[in-house]
Amino acid sequence: MEIKKEGNFSEWYHEVLEEAEVVDARYNMKGALVWRPFGFQLRKLVFTHLGNLMEATGHQETLFPLMIPEGQLMKEADHLEGFSPEVYWVTKGGDTKLEVPLAIRPTSETAMYPMFALWIRSHADLPLKIFQTVNIFRYETKHTRPLIRDREVSTFKEAHCAHADQAQVDEEMALIRDAYNRFMDALCIPYIISRRVSWDKFPGANVTYSYDQVMPDNKTLQNATTHDLGQGFAKMYDVNYEDEGGKQQLCHMSSHGISSRILAGMIGAHGDDKGLVLPPLFAPVQIVVVPIVFKGNKEPEAKALELAGELSGEYRVECDCRDRSPGDKYYHWELRGVPIRLELGPRDMENNAVMLVRRDTGEKRSVPLDSLNQVLEETMLAIEHDMRKKAWARQDKAIVAAQSVDEVLDAEKKGFVAKVPLCCEDCGKALEDKLGSYEVRGFIVGEKPKGNCVECGKPAKELGLLSNAY
Numbered sequence: 001m002e003i004k005k006e007g008n009f010s011e012w013y014h015e016v017l018e019e020a021e022v023v024d025a026r027y028n029m030k031g032a033l034v035w036r037p038f039g040f041q042l043r044k045l046v047f048t049h050l051g052n053l054m055e056a057t058g059h060q061e062t063l064f065p066l067m068i069p070e071g072q073l074m075k076e077a078d079h080l081e082g083f084s085p086e087v088y089w090v091t092k093g094g095d096t097k098l099e100v101p102l103a104i105r106p107t108s109e110t111a112m113y114p115m116f117a118l119w120i121r122s123h124a125d126l127p128l129k130i131f132q133t134v135n136i137f138r139y140e141t142k143h144t145r146p147l148i149r150d151r152e153v154s155t156f157k158e159a160h161c162a163h164a165d166q167a168q169v170d171e172e173m174a175l176i177r178d179a180y181n182r183f184m185d186a187l188c189i190p191y192i193i194s195r196r197v198s199w200d201k202f203p204g205a206n207v208t209y210s211y212d213q214v215m216p217d218n219k220t221l222q223n224a225t226t227h228d229l230g231q232g233f234a235k236m237y238d239v240n241y242e243d244e245g246g247k248q249q250l251c252h253m254s255s256h257g258i259s260s261r262i263l264a265g266m267i268g269a270h271g272d273d274k275g276l277v278l279p280p281l282f283a284p285v286q287i288v289v290v291p292i293v294f295k296g297n298k299e300p301e302a303k304a305l306e307l308a309g310e311l312s313g314e315y316r317v318e319c320d321c322r323d324r325s326p327g328d329k330y331y332h333w334e335l336r337g338v339p340i341r342l343e344l345g346p347r348d349m350e351n352n353a354v355m356l357v358r359r360d361t362g363e364k365r366s367v368p369l370d371s372l373n374q375v376l377e378e379t380m381l382a383i384e385h386d387m388r389k390k391a392w393a394r395q396d397k398a399i400v401a402a403q404s405v406d407e408v409l410d411a412e413k414k415g416f417v418a419k420v421p422l423c424c425e426d427c428g429k430a431l432e433d434k435l436g437s438y439e440v441r442g443f444i445v446g447e448k449p450k451g452n453c454v455e456c457g458k459p460a461k462e463l464g465l466l467s468n469a470y
């Protein structure tokens, strides 16, 4: 790595993706990228974990077609208005102009709900909860950025649910929030949950909640969204059910999603000047064993292979016996975020010990081989705990509580994220108009405002989250 993270986050981010072989953005299409084998493993570990959480909360995995017929996409007016500038269209098959143009899914509400209408008959069929992991396409006109803003979002884990009533929706929203919280905690990523303001919510939704993370450049990254879709979609797609009294009722819908962007969040939160720093749970290689061969003494190599073999039952382990200097090897694995390195040289062998080095802190200690298993277990947990703590502390430091318009302006000038007491959306909009590129991201969930609305002086009801956003 040549670029320092502090003060050069964007350049650092591009360099680390390339050098650590996560993705390659040189594919000959703007906003599309190639997952390299190392990055693919990382992606797989992250999204398998999320899939397990979705299944544990009662969602079943499905797979829907990539293309959506024009009329079907166009049915929900708000949804269409929100997405139409970004939709890719297939208009020809070979040389033949298609009678019905086909949209490439920008998201799958309109692909799924006509099928829901066929599947759902009675209240006993509800809630219906499914998810799929697919690529989605959006013709982004803003500056594209690998994993953060792609035209082909290569991984989107989207859940879609039909419910009998608002109580079932609320139950689902709470379940998803709990699952997403646990997912972010596993990734050691900090988050702020907010209710999106009406001009920024998901097109067609009643309410959108989102998870924002403050990135190292103090811009917020929206990592996850969860939507109460109300009955609008159900009405347009005839998603009905027969209630217990035999009456036809309209379903309520909800949808929830996390994309490959979450990897940008994880990489951004934890990486350093040496490269990636990965939470042990998701590191494709959790432990690397490096033999220190000295004056042609190959014994450490044999011992390192043996040790790696023993540990591979419990962990994802590599033994690096390549003919390179230890320094080169350290560089290679530090770049790829391997949480623990075990060095094994002649002196360590004499002491019946290994040198354990933590990637996140650089801390080094000699560990007797007979207590290695326990120390590894404790160290993995300590790394996860410390990474989470550090990332939250970094985020907290980036946020200021502003109590007046001047303080908001000052926060923007100094590049902080601001929490701002407001009374309503209108005052949020009025405040936004006085600012530069700062946006009202939403009203923070779970935190009460103190004092009065900075815009009108009436008692505040909401705590606005203001920032520059990706």
Ligand SMILES: [Zn+2]
Pocket: 422, 423, 424, 427, 453, 454, 455, 456, 457, 458
């Ligand atoms: Zn106000």
